[in-house]
Amino acid sequence: MTGKPGKVTQREIARIAGVSQTTVSMVLNDRDGSNIRIPDATRERVRRAIEQSTYVADPAARRLAGLDNKILGVFTYESALTPESMDFYGPLLNGIERAAEGLGCDLLFFTSSPVEEGRRRLFHRNTRLRLADGCVLLGQQMDGDDLERLVTEQFPFVAVGRRDETDAHVPYVGIDYGALTDVLVARAAELGHERAVYVHRDRDSPTARDRLAAVARAEGGPLHVTPAAVGDDLSGLPGLIAGAAATVVFAEDAFLLEDVALVLGEAGLDLPGAVSLAALAEVRGHRLNERPLSGFHLPRQQIAAEALALLQQLISTPPEEHGTVATQRLLQGEVAFGDTLVARGGAR
Amino acid sequence: MTGKPGKVTQREIARIAGVSQTTVSMVLNDRDGSNIRIPDATRERVRRAIEQSTYVADPAARRLAGLDNKILGVFTYESALTPESMDFYGPLLNGIERAAEGLGCDLLFFTSSPVEEGRRRLFHRNTRLRLADGCVLLGQQMDGDDLERLVTEQFPFVAVGRRDETDAHVPYVGIDYGALTDVLVARAAELGHERAVYVHRDRDSPTARDRLAAVARAEGGPLHVTPAAVGDDLSGLPGLIAGAAATVVFAEDAFLLEDVALVLGEAGLDLPGAVSLAALAEVRGHRLNERPLSGFHLPRQQIAAEALALLQQLISTPPEEHGTVATQRLLQGEVAFGDTLVARGGAR
DNA sequence: CCGGAGTGATAATTCGCATTATCAACGGTT
DNA sequence: AACCGTTGATAATGCGAATTATCACTCCGG
Numbered sequence: 001m002t003g004k005p006g007k008v009t010q011r012e013i014a015r016i017a018g019v020s021q022t023t024v025s026m027v028l029n030d031r032d033g034s035n036i037r038i039p040d041a042t043r044e045r046v047r048r049a050i051e052q053s054t055y056v057a058d059p060a061a062r063r064l065a066g067l068d069n070k071i072l073g074v075f076t077y078e079s080a081l082t083p084e085s086m087d088f089y090g091p092l093l094n095g096i097e098r099a100a101e102g103l104g105c106d107l108l109f110f111t112s113s114p115v116e117e118g119r120r121r122l123f124h125r126n127t128r129l130r131l132a133d134g135c136v137l138l139g140q141q142m143d144g145d146d147l148e149r150l151v152t153e154q155f156p157f158v159a160v161g162r163r164d165e166t167d168a169h170v171p172y173v174g175i176d177y178g179a180l181t182d183v184l185v186a187r188a189a190e191l192g193h194e195r196a197v198y199v200h201r202d203r204d205s206p207t208a209r210d211r212l213a214a215v216a217r218a219e220g221g222p223l224h225v226t227p228a229a230v231g232d233d234l235s236g237l238p239g240l241i242a243g244a245a246a247t248v249v250f251a252e253d254a255f256l257l258e259d260v261a262l263v264l265g266e267a268g269l270d271l272p273g274a275v276s277l278a279a280l281a282e283v284r285g286h287r288l289n290e291r292p293l294s295g296f297h298l299p300r301q302q303i304a305a306e307a308l309a310l311l312q313q314l315i316s317t318p319p320e321e322h323g324t325v326a327t328q329r330l331l332q333g334e335v336a337f338g339d340t341l342v343a344r345g346g347a348r
Numbered sequence: 349m350t351g352k353p354g355k356v357t358q359r360e361i362a363r364i365a366g367v368s369q370t371t372v373s374m375v376l377n378d379r380d381g382s383n384i385r386i387p388d389a390t391r392e393r394v395r396r397a398i399e400q401s402t403y404v405a406d407p408a409a410r411r412l413a414g415l416d417n418k419i420l421g422v423f424t425y426e427s428a429l430t431p432e433s434m435d436f437y438g439p440l441l442n443g444i445e446r447a448a449e450g451l452g453c454d455l456l457f458f459t460s461s462p463v464e465e466g467r468r469r470l471f472h473r474n475t476r477l478r479l480a481d482g483c484v485l486l487g488q489q490m491d492g493d494d495l496e497r498l499v500t501e502q503f504p505f506v507a508v509g510r511r512d513e514t515d516a517h518v519p520y521v522g523i524d525y526g527a528l529t530d531v532l533v534a535r536a537a538e539l540g541h542e543r544a545v546y547v548h549r550d551r552d553s554p555t556a557r558d559r560l561a562a563v564a565r566a567e568g569g570p571l572h573v574t575p576a577a578v579g580d581d582l583s584g585l586p587g588l589i590a591g592a593a594a595t596v597v598f599a600e601d602a603f604l605l606e607d608v609a610l611v612l613g614e615a616g617l618d619l620p621g622a623v624s625l626a627a628l629a630e631v632r633g634h635r636l637n638e639r640p641l642s643g644f645h646l647p648r649q650q651i652a653a654e655a656l657a658l659l660q661q662l663i664s665t666p667p668e669e670h671g672t673v674a675t676q677r678l679l680q681g682e683v684a685f686g687d688t689l690v691a692r693g694g695a696r
Numbered sequence: 697c698c699g700g701a702g703t704g705a706t707a708a709t710t711c712g713c714a715t716t717a718t719c720a721a722c723g724g725t726t
Numbered sequence: 727a728a729c730c731g732t733t734g735a736t737a738a739t740g741c742g743a744a745t746t747a748t749c750a751c752t753c754c755g756g
Contacts, residue, residue: 020706025744037704059476061742063408064711081445097429100459106476109455111448128454130404153402368736373714385734409712412741
């Protein structure tokens with residue numbers, strides 16, 4: 001009658017071994033010291049009793065008694081495991097899983113969060129966030145208010161992707177798009193190009209601003225880049241490019257670049273002979289007429305691993321020492337030169 | 349670390365609302381009855397105090413007190429989120445995520461389980477299984493002892509994939525490979541075939557036995573199927589097929605079928621003209637010379653959804669009534685006729 | 697032979713929450 | 727005025743493991 005059938009507790013073990021529950025706990029945790037002394041004979045007796053039963057420590061009780069629960073939360077603003085989102089989330093989740101394995105942590109996915117307008121709500125009536133020791137946040141765009149609230153509530157978390165739009169000091173791990181853009185721009189200049197157009201959706205995110213800043217930086221150099229914010233209608237693009245006498249088009253991401261290529265192709269332009277193309281973003285899995293796109297390769301797995309490492313650090317560091325930790329980290333990524341950024345004039 | 353800075357407990361809420369911890373608990377759980385009476389005014393006061401704080405019930409404490417957590421465990425014997433395993437796990441995980449959303453549950457991935465010989469261990473010194481209300485088990489092949497132990501410990505769980513190899517009554521949701529095989533065999537007969545070979549690894553799993561049984565059933569019909577267990581070396585296959593005068597080869601899975609096709613192709617056989625090919629397994633994503641393989645399409649998402657529904661049912665049903673629940677469920681899948689099973693003689 | 701040091705182990709308490717048993721105050725009846 | 731049911735709330739307890747405070751006993755030196 002000691003609880004549910006099939007449930008073996010320390011008390012039960014203690015009864016069998018003829019000792020107290022305290023002793024069992026001590027043996028299990030290998031405690032020893034001036035105040036705690038258990039002779040090997042007794043230790044053995046307890047160990048045997050444990051091995052002959054199916055005893056497993058109840059994690060809930062351990063947790064309640066004040067041990068770390070070793071659960072890391074994973075919050076995604078959209079469903080993360082759909083075939084469509086796998087493209088973006090897949091490598092990240094893979095990195096997270098591996099990092100969690102390394103840290104000996106379990107992962108809690110907050111699939112219970114209510115969905116509003118296609119996005120999950122982080123904070124709501126019964127937020128379960130605090131089930132975890134800390135949380136990783138994933139998503140193309142996250143809610144600034146959420147981030148601020150997390151900061152003020154001193155809940156350990158790390159955002160994946162650069163997040164410094166708010167005043168609050170948001171811990172994140174992201175990619176240094178600025179540096180990558182610089183390299184790609186330099187490469188284009190090297191290939192003889194002098195004028196380019198940067199096609200972008202006019203979104204206001206830190207990474208978008210990073211790219212724009214890098215584009216603006218190019219001003220003083222050999223390659224002049226004209227930014228061009230566009231909507232869904234790209235029909236004005238050929239004219240714009242002709243007007244700017246551009247021989248290169250940079251696009252904010254690979255999808256946009258594909259749209260651009262479509263429009264330019266229809267306008268009769270030779271691609272990439274007359275106009276080179278490159279995306280200022282991940283290009284894996286994208287091609288233009290069989291040619292691998294020029295753009296970036298981002299170490300998504302590494303980002304995830306770094307994010308979890310940072311999270312773990314925040315969790316194990318008392319809040320008053322958080323100043324000691326570098327909480328905003330940029331990783332360096334890699335430029336994928338690809339085959340759509342070619343020498344001016346069309347030669348490879 | 350228990351003394352987390354921002355930890356809000358019921359006691360704290362009680363202090364703010366000027367009531368007792370008991371009352372807070374009652375309000376939170378909407379308890380009411382002849383013995384428990386709390387006027388709406390008090391209820392409101394408590395609710396406001398809760399909303400103004402960041403209170404979240406401690407799942408460990410809830411569990412210890414004998415309640416549900418709305419946490420469903422997900423255990424995979426291998427890493428589930430690697431690019432390679434995505435092929436198999438992806439659709440399942442997608443289904444699980446969606447089902448969990450529907451049930452309002454969070455998902456706990458047991459990434460902390462120690463890995464031995466490439467496989468995760470379910471039971472170990474600090475099994476955290478019991479943090480979840482119940483658990484879904486995924487994996488091509490799982491440990492029979494694990495399953496038995498879960499049964500005897502009366503921990504709610506559901507295996508994905510048929511598992512009736514053990515004596516214990518293991519709850520599972522699987523695919524009826526027998527019925528699918530019957531259909532495919534009938535189709536081959538319809539196409540004029542009279543002799544076939546079934547190539548399989550000699551593994552002993554329930555689904556493997558299902559297929560073999562179906563193959564044996566074919567004996568009495570118009571299509572005679574000869575089973576052939578093979579290892580890594582398939583070089584004897586062309587001779588075997590010639591000897592049996594077979595015009596169809598069934599293979600245990602799509603990968604094996606591809607290997608078979610390679611060997612037969614090298615032997616100069618016209619595929620599928622001379623010999624038709626079909627896999628008794630999922631063929632999505634596999635092709636033979638641009639032709640979609642003949643075989644099965646399995647409703648993996650649906651399996652996952654069904655598994656979670658069953659799990660939820662087991663959790664909410666007291667153990668003594670488990671007899672009431674249909675705990676072993678087979679889903680029907682779909683035959684993919686494809687283009688590699690063609691009429692005898694080569695005509696489509 | 698008394699007191700301190702050392703040994704081996706346990707009772708008591710804590711964690712946060714749910715539940716059971718209990719209680720004080722009030723209002724109406726006889 | 728004594729009695730009793732109702733209302734509103736709380737003290738006490740349990741869950742399983744970890745930790746702290748204690749205790750009983752032996753051994754040894756002075």
